[in-house]
Amino acid sequence: MTMTIGKLAQRAGVGIETIRFYERKGLIETPLRTASGYRQYSEAVVRRLQFIRRAKELGFTLNEIKELLSLKTSAGVTCASVKQKAEKKIADIDGKLRSLRRMKRALVDLTQTCNGDSSLDECPILNAMDEGGPLE
Amino acid sequence: MTMTIGKLAQRAGVGIETIRFYERKGLIETPLRTASGYRQYSEAVVRRLQFIRRAKELGFTLNEIKELLSLKTSAGVTCASVKQKAEKKIADIDGKLRSLRRMKRALVDLTQTCNGDSSLDECPILNAMDEGGPLE
DNA sequence: ATTGACTCTGTAGTAGGGTACTGGCTTTAG
DNA sequence: CTAAAGCCAGTACCCTACTACAGAGTCAAT
Structure with a gap:
């Protein structure tokens, strides 16, 4: 159940170039490729792009979003650090x-x-x- | 009572490069030069730079400030057009x-x-x- | 088989508002 | 007189978040 970049762009409501841009910026993981080099995406990436869109709407910059995403995969990190970032953003x-x-x-x-x-x-x-x- | 660019920068509280940048953008007039090519500024330019700083604090962009400044020297323009721009800025x-x-x-x-x-x-x-x- | 849509990499440009650097003069203080 | 500080032009670079090519390869339908 994989999709190409165009389909992903359509599903997530962003441009194709934006996806490649996010990949370069490290906001989404480098995807698997087909034999011919086409990027292959799973459903999870649709959700990740939607997460990014929502976080942007909340006023987070791409760098801050990258931090939020890296929290998710760090060991020993609790919800408190996420809350702290949100509170800092409220102060901003x-x-x-x-x-x-x-x-x-x-x-x-x-x-x-x-x-x-x-x-x-x-x-x-x-x-x-x-x-x-x-x-x- | 003229001054060089460094003195002007100090008086107006901006960087030297910023003054040359404003000159390129047309926000300040091209100044007279000494025989050796140094820019010579009058007191009036200190006030203009302060005007620019204040207008920026009020949320005007450099382009909008340029417009405001050009109003000042246009014939037949009344205070009403300035007021109108300020009101649009309030809406923004x-x-x-x-x-x-x-x-x-x-x-x-x-x-x-x-x-x-x-x-x-x-x-x-x-x-x-x-x-x-x-x-x- | 061919056409058209899709994708690839890599580079460059956008806007806004500057900042930094290079290499070479000029001015000023001691 | 000399050294430091100041100035010159021109160009490149910073940040943010994309967007737009160019030229080449690939996939699906007819």
Whole structure:
């Protein structure tokens, strides 16, 4: 019950090139080959690609996903280390959220002081960025 | 009262290479040169680099900053077009915020079902990513 | 047997925002 | 005067996550 790379790509919802790229990056194992050199994949690889897709949706980078996957095959590793990585990722996300909220507040303040009618010389937005407004 | 590129870099808090990079990108004007070819900068360029830094902090890309700067020197452009760009940027930021909040919610849910004591086979985080948990 | 779809390797390009290096001048401090 | 520090142009390289070829071999259907 093996499949070629095109079938795998279709099943997993990714591009063929992406699969070969993941192979080069070490995210999926080097597959068995047919006599003529075609890659042969099992169902398990479909699941692995879906795992990668989900982890990406959760904001993990490919390198982090590689770490998660290597945890799975390491001896003596418990679920706790996975949880720890997830918690670190939550902290990262919190940092990004804070930074974006700061940006947004500054921009909202600026657009509110701006009536849109001033000449460019008096534009509060440009001036605030020029002179150092409520930022930093 | 002109300065060389190193001094400018120091004053503006950016790297020398970054200044030359901005010059290539058209974010700062091509400066006058000394007889021996050294770039000569005025105070105005310090302010421009600070403008660029602030705008980056607000989440504008270099291309967007270039547009903002070109608005400043275009005739017949009012403050309204600047305000409009800022508002579009606010909408972009809202989109990113929504996406990050979704990620965080999913990760928090996962870490809460995980006691950290399970074996890896039973790790709720890995399983959720493997099998399709509360995502999508 | 031939056509068309599929796969192979290897290399290069994309965007964004820089950083690093090479080899050769110039300027400045001692 | 000399040595160190600073500058020049041009090019290559970093990261992320792919994507796009080119040219050649393979497989399935007709």
